[in-house]
Amino acid sequence: MTKRKSGTRKKKKISKLLAVQCSQCSTCCRVPVALATHHDINRLVKATGLEAGKIVSLYANVDADDDDRFLIRTSYGKRTMGLRKVKGRCMFLSDDQSCSVYNSRPMSCRMFPLQVTLEEDNSLHDLNVQDSAHDDFSCRYRFGRSRSLKEIHRIAVSDFLEQDSYLKKVAEWNARSQKGKKQELLEFLDCDGLP
Template sequence: MKKNERLKKLLKVHCAQCGTCCSDPIATVTHHDLRRLVKHTGKPARNLVKLYTCSDFIDQDEIEEDLIYLSYGKRIMGLRKLDERCIFLSKDRQCTVYEARPILCRTYPLELTITEENKLDEINIRDIILDKSVSCKYTYGKQKPLKKILNYAVQDVIETDSFERKLTKWNKRAEKGGKNEFLAFLGFKE
């Protein structure tokens, strides 16, 4: 399939609202995602996220840059779950924070990479879906505007880079602390 045809096909990928991606994988978040969620829900940051161990993740190859060094070990920040589902997934499989959902959720099941000039470099279905680690039942529908997808990709790069700089700063500190200290370091005072 030609690159242009493949792009058009992938831009037609839509969520089937099966809830699988809100149950199986852990949705990692940045402090930017968390700030939007805190503002939207009015709930404290500590109630929205959990600091997961590496063994909690399906695909452990891609988590190294997300590691947070705490006094009790290495963790990764992700959305909290309740009964094995994202705390924001309703019983009828609707996202209750749709307007404020993390960037990862906005682009799922797609994985986007951009060039330094903020142009789309690659678009793919996420590896955890392709290798059947997660049984995503995505569908095809109306083509999404490339500009919107590209904006999410650019926002993701900017916010992820910012978060990784914060993590590096935190991880270099002599005194590590726990979840509350880490969230305070990110600017969440509760």
């Protein structure tokens, strides 16, 4: 049976979710792969001075919310681009479990665990918590001080626009007859900090 959510109930739910706060358990920096676009890479290159190739890896069998558009055809098979892991943790996760690139972290990290759905005109459609999408870990968020909906919406729109331009580039790359490796892909994506 299909139900329509009443405007009041939706407003109440959104207002409750604005108080979702990260407890800094660091699970999402260890278990999944943090997806990264070329925009994310360029910000990280600028912030860290590292080469783009040292920041990202191409992973096989990554669940990008079942979205095939993230799959990149390389000369060694289909891959998804994400932040490099060292000993099973994001390379930017510090020993004290904090993010060492917090102000330059990828959009996917900025949004998690919130998930914003946008309308065609980029106005806000809905706000949810997206931990149920991952079977292998659960986010240990807590409720605290409310964040501004305007700020969350602003980040969501930037995230969408950057992701959209990245997915267009990936589609363009995948349409080429000649497949390549990571370095060629990063060059194609115009990533900064290439050797």
